[in-house]
Amino acid sequence: MNKPEPQLRVGVRPLSLHDASSLLALVQENRSYLLESFPEIAGTNSVPELEEYLLKRWLQNTDPTIFCHSFMISEEATIVGMIGVVIQRATKWANFEYWVTKSRNGRGIAQRAVRIVCEWSFTNSDIDCLIIRATPANRASISVAENLGFSFIGNITSQLTSESPPIVFRCFQLGRESLGTDATK
Numbered sequence: 001m002n003k004p005e006p007q008l009r010v011g012v013r014p015l016s017l018h019d020a021s022s023l024l025a026l027v028q029e030n031r032s033y034l035l036e037s038f039p040e041i042a043g044t045n046s047v048p049e050l051e052e053y054l055l056k057r058w059l060q061n062t063d064p065t066i067f068c069h070s071f072m073i074s075e076e077a078t079i080v081g082m083i084g085v086v087i088q089r090a091t092k093w094a095n096f097e098y099w100v101t102k103s104r105n106g107r108g109i110a111q112r113a114v115r116i117v118c119e120w121s122f123t124n125s126d127i128d129c130l131i132i133r134a135t136p137a138n139r140a141s142i143s144v145a146e147n148l149g150f151s152f153i154g155n156i157t158s159q160l161t162s163e164s165p166p167i168v169f170r171c172f173q174l175g176r177e178s179l180g181t182d183a184t185k
């Protein structure tokens with residue numbers, strides 16, 4: 001696996017509806033790859049469908065128990081993926097969702113983006129703990145969690161959508177006390 005080049009500049013910024021057309025191009029390139037982890041976005045075929053998907057994500061923020069922040073990931077000026085953090089207000093836990101276009105995998109982009117959003121989440125919300133969940137076969141996502149100092153806390157079985165079959169996920173956690181330690185540097 002190639003290591004990131006030293007000059008690689010990864011950034012994140014809040015997602016906007018204006019991103020729908022560039023995001024659709026990225027979804028089209030990655031449709032089969034996204035199907036397993038992100039069936040809803042993988043199923044979008046047009047800008048209006050993608051806008052509806054994004055609006056649904058924002059509208060779930062009217063649910064008082066959760067709050068979902070979505071960001072675009074960029075490498076230099078190019079959009080290369082998405083990252084979201086879903087805050088469960090009652091428990092003060094939040095879980096990550098992220099993907100990076102297949103053509104840029106293995107360059108350290110996900111790891112850098114997750115690190116940025118870890119710091120953002122602990123600084124801008126009162127959450128105590130961040131969670132990454134990944135299927136046992138998803139070695140890349142498990143490496144992202146382990147490399148950032150997340151610790152394994154157990155397996156859960158859950159569905160990605162109400163129609164999809166139950167899947168076993170490995171769960172990893174990072175506590176607020178780890179912010180600023182080697183884990184998130």
Ligand SMILES: CC(C)(COP(=O)(O)OP(=O)(O)OC[C@H]1O[C@@H](n2cnc3c(N)ncnc32)[C@H](O)[C@@H]1OP(=O)(O)O)[C@@H](O)C(=O)NCCC(=O)NCCS
Nearest residue numbers: 001098099100105106107108109110111133139140141143
């Ligand atoms: C998971 C995903 C976001 C990783 O993105 P990425 O930018 O390629 O990840 P990074 O380059 O930051 O790599 C992080 C670690 O994973 C490892 N890795 C990357 N791709 C890998 C692969 N195909 N197999 C095994 N390990 C892999 C890297 O080597 C690195 O570990 P290391 O530093 O110990 O060598 C990307 O594969 C993806 O979008 N997958 C589909 C969606 C998904 O599964 N999202 C996560 C849901 S939990």
